[in-house]
Amino acid sequence: MSMEQNPPLHEPDRESPPMLWEFVKLADYRVPSPARASAALEKWTSLRQLFRRDEVDQRDEQAPVKSEDELRLLSQSRLHDLARPIDWRGAAAALDAALADWLQASNADTAVKFVIGQPHCGHPEILAHWAASHDALRIEAPSSEQILGDDGRWLEAWPATDRLWVLANLEHCYLRHANGLGLVRRLLERAASGALGRGVIACDSWAWAYLQEVWPLPQPGALTLQAFDGQRLSHFLAELMPCPVRDRLRFCNARTGNEVHLELGENNTALSPEVNQLAVYSRGNIGCAWNSWRASLRATPDQGEDGTEQAGETQAGADRGAEIVWVSAVRQEPVLPAEKGEGLAFILHALLLHNGLPATLLPELLPQPEHRIASSVLQLQTQGVIALADGRWQISASAYAVVREFLRRRGFLRDNF
Incomplete structure (x- = not known):
C-alpha cells in the first residue's frame, strides 16, 4: 500500500514550532542541562527581585500563596481538558522523516533499522502508527515459553516476503535467564545479515543496554x-490544550x-x-514529564469544574x-x-530490563x-511504584525517576539516557 493511499500520520499545527518531535542518532541525544535550567532560574529570580522585590520577597519568606491544604486534585475530565493524552502520531511522522532516506534507498547497506525508546x-x-502508514507487517514477540524453550520455530515462521516489517518490542523477545537468550541472539544475527529482509526493530532503552x-x-x-528540553516541553504542554481552553x-x-508560561514569547523571554x-x-x-x-x-x-472562581477570590498572577x-x-x-x-x-x-x-x-x-517476591510486588503496587498494564508489572511513570536513581546509586546496569 502506498503512502498516498493512507491518511497523513500527523496534521501539523501551524502554530507549532519546527522539530517538536525529532528522531536523532543515539550519539546525538542530549539530556536537558541542569546548568541551563539553573541559569534560567537565576535570570527569572533577578527579574522578580527587580520588579517585585518588596511584594514577592516578603511573601516568599512568610507563606506560600496557596498551601497544599488549600488545594484539591482535579477530576479526570478536567485533567483531560488541560493535558490530553499524548498523541504519538506526531512522533511517528518525525520517525518517518528520519527514515525517509533509508526507505527510498533501493539497495540500503543496512537491512534493519533500530529505534530505541525510553520507558513511557x-x-x-x-x-504501530508508522507501520500502519506503510502497510508494514507487524511481527509479534515470541511467548515466554518459546523464549525459555529456545523454540526456533518462531524464527522459522518469519514471513518470507519482500514486504516491510516492524518488530515493536525487542525487549519482549528475551529473558534474563540462562535459557532466555538463545532466540534473541539468533534473531539479531539474522537481522544483521539481511536474512530477514527489510524492517524496523524498536527496543526499550534498558533492554538495549x-x-x-x-x-x-x-x-x-x-x-x-x-x-x-524546556523550550520543547513548554510548546508541548501548551499544545495539549485545545485553543479555546x-x-x-x-x-x-x-x-x-x-x-508559569507554557508558550514562548519572542526570544524565549x-x-x-x-x-x-x-x-x-x-x-x-x-x-514522564507529561505524567x-x-x-x-x-x-x-x-x-468550579471549568476552573472559574467565586467573586472576591484572589487570582495571583492572573488577569x-x-x-x-x-x-x-x-x-x-x-x-x-x-x-x-x-x-x-x-x-x-x-x-x-524487560x-x-x-x-x-x-x-x-x-x-x-x-x-x-509476591510480598514485595504488593508493597510496590500499594505505594504506586509499579502498575499492571497489559498483564505485565511495569515501573510507573511517576516512580521512574526515583527508581532510576535508586538503581544508579547501587551500581546496576542502566540505560544511557
Missing part, C-alpha cells in the same frame, strides 16, 4: 526520540503565585523556570476574568519501601523465594 516514551505506539552486553551489535545508525487559562505557581526544572527532572522523557505535569495541577475548593490553574510546588513521587538487602533492587531492575514482566515470570528470573 511510546515507542510501541509510535511504531543489556543486549549490548550479551550480544554486542554496533548500530551507529540507531535512532531515538530527542529529549524534550488555552486562551482563557493562566497557570500559577502555588508557592510564589508567579505565572517567557520560558518559565518551572518548565525548565520539569524538563531536567524528567531527563527529557516526555512521557508529572498532570499530577501537579490543582484547583481551590471553590473553583481579571482569566481562569486559573494552580501548579503544586510539591513533587509527587512514590516512596520506595524500606527493605534490607538487594531483593527490591533486583525486582525493579528486572522490570526495567519493560515489564508478568508476575508468573518473576520467580523464574530472580534469586528470591516466590512468597518474598
Whole structure:
C-alpha cells in the first residue's frame, strides 16, 4: 500500500514550532542541562527581585500563596481538558522523516533499522502508527515459553516476503535467564545479515543496554526520540490544550503565585523556570514529564469544574476574568519501601530490563523465594511504584525517576539516557 493511499500520520499545527518531535542518532541525544535550567532560574529570580522585590520577597519568606491544604486534585475530565493524552502520531511522522532516506534507498547497506525508546516514551505506539502508514507487517514477540524453550520455530515462521516489517518490542523477545537468550541472539544475527529482509526493530532503552552486553551489535545508525528540553516541553504542554481552553487559562505557581508560561514569547523571554526544572527532572522523557505535569495541577475548593472562581477570590498572577490553574510546588513521587538487602533492587531492575514482566515470570528470573517476591510486588503496587498494564508489572511513570536513581546509586546496569 502506498503512502498516498493512507491518511497523513500527523496534521501539523501551524502554530507549532519546527522539530517538536525529532528522531536523532543515539550519539546525538542530549539530556536537558541542569546548568541551563539553573541559569534560567537565576535570570527569572533577578527579574522578580527587580520588579517585585518588596511584594514577592516578603511573601516568599512568610507563606506560600496557596498551601497544599488549600488545594484539591482535579477530576479526570478536567485533567483531560488541560493535558490530553499524548498523541504519538506526531512522533511517528518525525520517525518517518528520519527514515525517509533509508526507505527510498533501493539497495540500503543496512537491512534493519533500530529505534530505541525510553520507558513511557511510546515507542510501541509510535511504531504501530508508522507501520500502519506503510502497510508494514507487524511481527509479534515470541511467548515466554518459546523464549525459555529456545523454540526456533518462531524464527522459522518469519514471513518470507519482500514486504516491510516492524518488530515493536525487542525487549519482549528475551529473558534474563540462562535459557532466555538463545532466540534473541539468533534473531539479531539474522537481522544483521539481511536474512530477514527489510524492517524496523524498536527496543526499550534498558533492554538495549543489556543486549549490548550479551550480544554486542554496533548500530551507529540507531535512532531515538530527542529529549524534550524546556523550550520543547513548554510548546508541548501548551499544545495539549485545545485553543479555546488555552486562551482563557493562566497557570500559577502555588508557592510564589508567579505565572508559569507554557508558550514562548519572542526570544524565549517567557520560558518559565518551572518548565525548565520539569524538563531536567524528567531527563527529557516526555512521557514522564507529561505524567508529572498532570499530577501537579490543582484547583481551590471553590473553583468550579471549568476552573472559574467565586467573586472576591484572589487570582495571583492572573488577569481579571482569566481562569486559573494552580501548579503544586510539591513533587509527587512514590516512596520506595524500606527493605534490607538487594531483593527490591533486583525486582525493579528486572522490570526495567524487560519493560515489564508478568508476575508468573518473576520467580523464574530472580534469586528470591516466590512468597518474598509476591510480598514485595504488593508493597510496590500499594505505594504506586509499579502498575499492571497489559498483564505485565511495569515501573510507573511517576516512580521512574526515583527508581532510576535508586538503581544508579547501587551500581546496576542502566540505560544511557
